Amino acid sequence: MTRDKALGIVLLGVATVYYLAARAIPASDLADVVGPRGLPTAYAAGLALLSVLLLVRRESAHAKAGPVVSPAVLARVLGLLVIGVLYILLVPWVGYPVAIAGLLIGTSYYQGGRLDRRVVLVGISGAIVLWLVFVQVLGIDHPVGAWLERLLGEA
Amino acid sequence: MTDGFWSIVPAAFGGVAWGILGGALPGISPSITMALLLPFTFGLDAAVAVVLLASTYVGAEYGGSIPAILIRTPGTNAAAATVVDGHMMKLQGKAGEALGISLYSGFVGGLFGLTVLVLLTEPLSGVALAFTPAAYFALGILGLSVIASLSRESLLKALIAGVLGLMIASIGTDPVTGTSRFTFGSPELLGGIPTIIVMVGVFAIAELFEQSGAPGWAQATERPRIRIPSPAMWKRLAVPQLIGSVIGTFEGIIPGGGGTVSSFLAYNEARRWSRHKEEFGHGSPEGVAAPEAANNTVACTALIPMLSLGIPSSNSAAVLLGGFLMHGLIPGPMLFVQHGDVVSSLYAGLLAANVAMVIVGYLMMGPCIWLVGRPKPYLMAFIYALVVSGVFSIEASLFHVGAALAFGVVGYGMRYFQVPVLPMVLGVVLGFMVESNYRRALVLSSGDYTTFVSNPVSASLLALALVFVVGSLVRRSRSKEEASV
Numbered sequence: 001m002t003r004d005k006a007l008g009i010v011l012l013g014v015a016t017v018y019y020l021a022a023r024a025i026p027a028s029d030l031a032d033v034v035g036p037r038g039l040p041t042a043y044a045a046g047l048a049l050l051s052v053l054l055l056v057r058r059e060s061a062h063a064k065a066g067p068v069v070s071p072a073v074l075a076r077v078l079g080l081l082v083i084g085v086l087y088i089l090l091v092p093w094v095g096y097p098v099a100i101a102g103l104l105i106g107t108s109y110y111q112g113g114r115l116d117r118r119v120v121l122v123g124i125s126g127a128i129v130l131w132l133v134f135v136q137v138l139g140i141d142h143p144v145g146a147w148l149e150r151l152l153g154e155a
Numbered sequence: 156m157t158d159g160f161w162s163i164v165p166a167a168f169g170g171v172a173w174g175i176l177g178g179a180l181p182g183i184s185p186s187i188t189m190a191l192l193l194p195f196t197f198g199l200d201a202a203v204a205v206v207l208l209a210s211t212y213v214g215a216e217y218g219g220s221i222p223a224i225l226i227r228t229p230g231t232n233a234a235a236a237t238v239v240d241g242h243m244m245k246l247q248g249k250a251g252e253a254l255g256i257s258l259y260s261g262f263v264g265g266l267f268g269l270t271v272l273v274l275l276t277e278p279l280s281g282v283a284l285a286f287t288p289a290a291y292f293a294l295g296i297l298g299l300s301v302i303a304s305l306s307r308e309s310l311l312k313a314l315i316a317g318v319l320g321l322m323i324a325s326i327g328t329d330p331v332t333g334t335s336r337f338t339f340g341s342p343e344l345l346g347g348i349p350t351i352i353v354m355v356g357v358f359a360i361a362e363l364f365e366q367s368g369a370p371g372w373a374q375a376t377e378r379p380r381i382r383i384p385s386p387a388m389w390k391r392l393a394v395p396q397l398i399g400s401v402i403g404t405f406e407g408i409i410p411g412g413g414g415t416v417s418s419f420l421a422y423n424e425a426r427r428w429s430r431h432k433e434e435f436g437h438g439s440p441e442g443v444a445a446p447e448a449a450n451n452t453v454a455c456t457a458l459i460p461m462l463s464l465g466i467p468s469s470n471s472a473a474v475l476l477g478g479f480l481m482h483g484l485i486p487g488p489m490l491f492v493q494h495g496d497v498v499s500s501l502y503a504g505l506l507a508a509n510v511a512m513v514i515v516g517y518l519m520m521g522p523c524i525w526l527v528g529r530p531k532p533y534l535m536a537f538i539y540a541l542v543v544s545g546v547f548s549i550e551a552s553l554f555h556v557g558a559a560l561a562f563g564v565v566g567y568g569m570r571y572f573q574v575p576v577l578p579m580v581l582g583v584v585l586g587f588m589v590e591s592n593y594r595r596a597l598v599l600s601s602g603d604y605t606t607f608v609s610n611p612v613s614a615s616l617l618a619l620a621l622v623f624v625v626g627s628l629v630r631r632s633r634s635k636e637e638a639s640v
Binding site: 003004006007011018021025028031032034035036038039040043044046047050051053054057069070073074080081083084085088092100104108109110111113122123130134138140141143 | 315329331332333531533548573597
């Protein structure tokens with residue numbers, strides 16, 4: 001299957017799911033002529049039509065010569081994504097300084113840095129800089145961490 | 156001015172410094188440099204925030220020429236035309252002179268662009284005072300059609316991207332009835348997906364994903380000092396700088412033009428009008444001056460359609476528009492009436508940014524070379540950490556961090572499938588304007604759909620949108636025929 005055909009099928013799926021969700025929008029007594037479902041339904045129809053056109057048209061040479069993603073590259077991209085997801089899951093528990101240091105060390109290592117003292121040092125010093133900037137200077141309430149909160153609560 | 160001239164000047168200097176650093180990193184475009192900064196501007200005064208972002212754009216356009224000259228790798232797409240003669244000058248031992256020409260030509264282009272911006276923006280926005288809801292709806296459709304039809308990728312894919320953007324914009328509370336749409340019971344989605352989250356995802360995170368699979372860039376082997384061009388050189392550079400500035404003006408105003416197209420056009424025109432044509436490609440100072448003047452002109456003139464009509468003509472202008480919207484500033488004629496102080500601050504800030512570029516450009520040379528020389532894994536890790544920390548800062552929401560990651564995946568997928576990102580971003584930005592004005596127009600006309608064609612402004616804008624789409628189809632089919640001959 002060509003790249004455009006695969007994209008066409010994915011988009012047709014998106015249009016269908018979006019249409020079904022649009023039909024499920026509750027009606028309102030305040031509704032105008034169009035209503036809250038009106039334009040979303042039109043968008044779904046528009047996307048479905050464009051997806052079908054993408055499926056039936058002849059693929060251009062330009063599209064065929066698109067970027068090639070090798071399994072190794074895909075693994076790196078997925079790894080980066082997993083590190084981000086792990087950060088979101090762990091930050092409420094371990095707190096911002098620890099989680100961001102983990103993200104720095106994990107990303108540096110996963111992107112080709114050696115897991116040595118330098119990577120760890122860069123991660124820890126980077127985390128301290130970011131903590132100073134975001135928490136101390138900008139005053140953002142990044143998560144302290146459930147363990148530290150518990151510890152402080154007991155003290 | 157909102158916060159006084161002295162709060163604008165540090166913002167201009169800071170923005171330029173950040174822009175030069177970001178622009179100097181290969182793969183980090185001006186829009187990404189601005190998107191990285193966007194979350195930090197949330198708590199700032201509106202005028203300071205927009206000056207910071209606009210100055211970043213100015214700085215990034217110059218920063219891109221540093222690796223282009225020193226390591227033959229353009230830091231930004233717009234600096235690609237500078238590689239040809241800039242790096243050749245470096246090989247001839249004239250790296251300092253090439254960097255000086257780039258810096259001063261950027262300064263000249265920036266001032267030219269700023270003058271045009273100040274002269275054209277307000278009169279153009281005055282036109283929009285005659286707009287009814289039907290006309291605003293048509294303007295939104297025109298903006299999407301122009302961006303889609305001028306996209307380098309397939310028109311079909313650009314239209315798909317535009318519709319996807321409109322679909323994303325429909326998430327949240329319905330603008331007329333207050334009904335929840337596509338929220339699936341999640342309170343975080345009630346307010347919709349903030350434009351800034353979409354931008355950080357599709358520009359910054361998608362670029363990180365892209366860079367994770369790309370090889371590392373070359374390292375600079377020398378640390379040249381920037382040299383001010385001599386009076387004789389100034390005289391020689393006047394024509395290519397003028398050519399670059401004029402081309403940059405037109406390309407900045409036209410949606411879809413941008414710095415890259417303008418710098419290549421300026422390079423070609425400078426060669427055509429030069430008395431030293433034979434030097435082009437072999438280290439011509441004019442070959443550096445013209446593209447650098449052009450892309451810095453664009454950094455100002457790209458703001459003309461954005462400020463006057465709310466239609467961004469490039470990725471960077473779209474990010475700046477995101478900064479405006481984040482502070483409750485709606486571009487268009489009312490911006491000049493209700494927030495004239497912010498507009499004045501922006502003009503003053505851009506003037507300060509262009510002056511700052513010359514000063515900061517000298518000071519930042521060492522840090523830029525140091526930064527480009529850092530191991531890529533560490534740089535990527537720090538940018539990633541900066542993105543997740545910055546996105547959280549907007550509303551202290553981990554949900555937003557997850558949404559930005561999701562849009563990073565979407566942006567990466569769009570690059571793989573060669574779907575342009577700008578029409579989608581524009582769809583997200585214009586979605587509310589399109590829907591609310593469409594429905595308001597129908598309420599005012601008691602449900603009469605002919606209101607969109609009976610109103611002369613609305614009818615003209617819709618006809619223009621049709622002309623752009625049909626014209627694009629004809630142009631593409633002609634170029635296909637020529638290619639097959």
